[in-house]
Amino acid sequence: DAGVIQSPRHEVTEMGQEVTLRCKPISGHDYLFWYRQTMMRGLELLIYFNNNVPIDDSGMPEDRFSAKMPNASFSTLKIQPSEPRDSAVYFCASSLSGGSQPQHFGDGTRLSIL
């Protein structure tokens, strides 16, 4: 099992451009989470889904950020337009339901906005 798969691993783009991050969760997992990691703020939950439905998006910083989960095996996090302060490592994680289940993380996408 390859685990949670994220793409791309690295992304460098100019401010104002649209950025799309992708995630494939572990098959059979009900929950999918998007996190952002920065030096200043640490690891922050942006949004999470249960059975493809967004449950809590209170961590999404602003309207420039959007996330979708069109099916159980794919999710995207989109930033449009991107800004330099969006530079961070973005992680996707998935888990089974049932309380206290471990979250399985992907390798992350290192995003740099110039």
Added chain:
Amino acid sequence: AQRVTQPEKLLSVFKGAPVELKCNYSYSGSPELFWYVQYSRQRLQLLLRHISRESIKGFTADLNKGETSFHLKKPFAQEEDSAMYYCALSSRGSEKLVFGKGTKLTVNP
């Protein structure tokens, strides 16, 4: 509001010495506490959770509700324990995790 505080950004010990990584939390309800670890060039992964009362790789952590703490301890540190450690909290029945900012542990030979 839920909050997790890891007061030490960096912690350095010698091999064979005891190690304690501190974690304090703020939450009025029934918390569930976790420790996650990220070794160099590996993914962030669960190390242990308080409900399991388990010892993983020699590490233990006890939930102290009076002191609102969940410190991670190991009596004899090994070089392979060098990693980034994150304490995390969720409310009972919720899948949402709140993470501390992490402590980078370095075990010197």
